[in-house]
Amino acid sequence: MEPLTRITVPTVDVLNALIAHEGPTWGLAVIRDTGRLPGTVYPLLERLERLGWLVSSWEESPERPGPRRRLYDFTAEGKQASIALIAARAQNGKSSLPLGKPRPTSSRGAVATS
Numbered sequence: 001m002e003p004l005t006r007i008t009v010p011t012v013d014v015l016n017a018l019i020a021h022e023g024p025t026w027g028l029a030v031i032r033d034t035g036r037l038p039g040t041v042y043p044l045l046e047r048l049e050r051l052g053w054l055v056s057s058w059e060e061s062p063e064r065p066g067p068r069r070r071l072y073d074f075t076a077e078g079k080q081a082s083i084a085l086i087a088a089r090a091q092n093g094k095s096s097l098p099l100g101k102p103r104p105t106s107s108r109g110a111v112a113t114s
Contacts, residue, residue, distance in 0.1 A: 001052035001077045004085070010036055012089060014044045015082040018054070024071035026059070045072050053078030 004011065017033040018025065031041045048054045052075060059069040074082065 001075065001081065003081075004048075004051065004053075007085065007089070010034070010040050011044055012086060014041060014048070015086060018072065018074060019079070019082060019086070024057070024073040026069040026071055028069070030072075048072075048078070053081065 013034040013036060014030055017030045020033065021029065027038070027042055027045055030036075030045070031038055034041065045054065045056070049056055049072070054072050055075055056070050056072045059071055061068075
């Protein structure tokens with residue numbers, strides 16, 4: 001397992017969401033739980049898998065209609081490292097926004113009203 005070289009708030013949000021699921025989960029659930037966009041979440045999941053923090057597999061559920069889902073789960077080392085990283089950030093006062101809360105949005109393009 002390789003260490004994370006860049007730890008952003010979205011990375012911490014994704015790790016928190018994966019820890020909260022306590023087992024394999026799919027990307028759309030992580031998107032829902034973090035409030036992050038797919039263009040942020042899926043590249044993070046791929047990066048974490050490439051670094052050995054996560055493993056992924058295709059869902060094997062013939063009862064569920066629709067396309068198969070890609071399930072992501074921690075490796076043993078990845079889960080330990082994630083918990084340690086989140087604890088260290090919280091201790092240093094660098095915690096992320098609570099899960100499920102909307103992210104701050106830019107006011108660019110907003111119409112001012114009085």
